[in-house]
Amino acid sequence: MAGSDDENPPPPPPQQTPTQQAPHTVSTIKLHILKKGEYDIWAMKMKHYLSYTDYPIWEVIQKGNGPVSVSTDTNGVIKVLPPKTAEEILARERERKARTTLLMALPEDHLAKFHKMTDAKEMWDAIKSRFGGNDESKKMHKYILKQQFEGFSVSNSEVLHKGYDRFQSLLSQLEIHGAGFSTEDAKQKFLRSLPSSWSQVSLVMRTKPGVDSLSFDDLYNNLRVFEFDVKGSTGSSSSA
Structure with a gap:
């Protein structure tokens, strides 16, 4: 009986193809x-x-x-x-x-x-x-980003959310390069960067009680509430 086991060895395990191994x-x-x-x-x-x-x-x-x-x-x-x-x-x-x-x-x-x-x-x-x-190019890029922050502005023809998106992108770049600004500085800068048609709203928001506790996103959502009125007043003054 032992000899019969030698005559019929178990089959070898199936080999994987290159495709199966990939x-x-x-x-x-x-x-x-x-x-x-x-x-x-x-x-x-x-x-x-x-x-x-x-x-x-x-x-x-x-x-x-x-x-x-x-x-x-x-x-x-x-x-x-x-x-x-x-x-x-x-x-x-x-x-x-x-x-x-x-x-x-x-x-x-x-x-x-x-x-x-x-x-x-x-x-x-x-x-x-x-x-x-290199370090020199990084330093130069950081300087340029800071200059862009200082000179940032939203034009009269630009929709509010477009200006907000541009500013958010600039803030992200500044933070990545280790040159980020505080939330308070960012909020105040954005409010000062709004066009002249927003001057009254901007002044109200800058002096509004509790504005210090708002996040930058909360500030933007507050501004959105006034956008229709600002557009309406701009249209009335231009037609006059």
């Missing part, structure tokens, strides 16, 4: 964490990593993902509309995945600064601006 190989690749003074090598490794594991995500980071659909409710607050088509759903999912991937590759002490950014391409460019280049 997903395991990809999953074992570690995400490269950005370290001080190593931006160039980090960017190169991230490019190879993303190109190999998920090329569409790399395309989102490099080229952007297109504008999202927005609407304005009865109170004038702008809201991002949920995706409807299969293409929009896929594009939104790729944007989230690209943004999450970049955040996971950043050191923990810098996460809070970049977490506010919702656009992966903008985040990639900001990472390069913050960590790439």
Whole structure:
């Protein structure tokens, strides 16, 4: 009986094809964490990593993902509309995945600064601006950002939310480069930057009790309440 076992050995385990092994190989690749003074090598490794594991995500980071659909409710607050088509759903999912991937590759002490950014391409460019280049170029960029803050203004033809978005983007860049301003300074600067048609509202808001406790977003939402009246008064004065 023992001899019969030798004559019929158990079959060898099935071998995996290269195609079957590929997903395991990809999953074992570690995400490269950005370290001080190593931006160039980090960017190169991230490019190879993303190109190999998920090329569409790399395309989102490099080229952007297109504008999202927005609407304005009865109170004038702008809201991002949920995706409807299969293409929009896929594009939104790729944007989230690209943004999450970049955040996971950043050191923990810098996460809070970049977490506010919702656009992966903008985040990639900001990472390069913050960590790439030499100390002199970084110092110059910080100086330029501060000059842009001091000279910031909202034009008469600019919708309030456009000026708000521009200012928020500038604040994010300043914070990333270690040149951020306090919330109080940012609020006061934005109020002073509004066009002449907002002068009365701006004065009221600057002297309003409790304005110090408002966040910058709360200040913006308070200003939105007055936008219709400001537009109306501007239209009346121009027609007169």
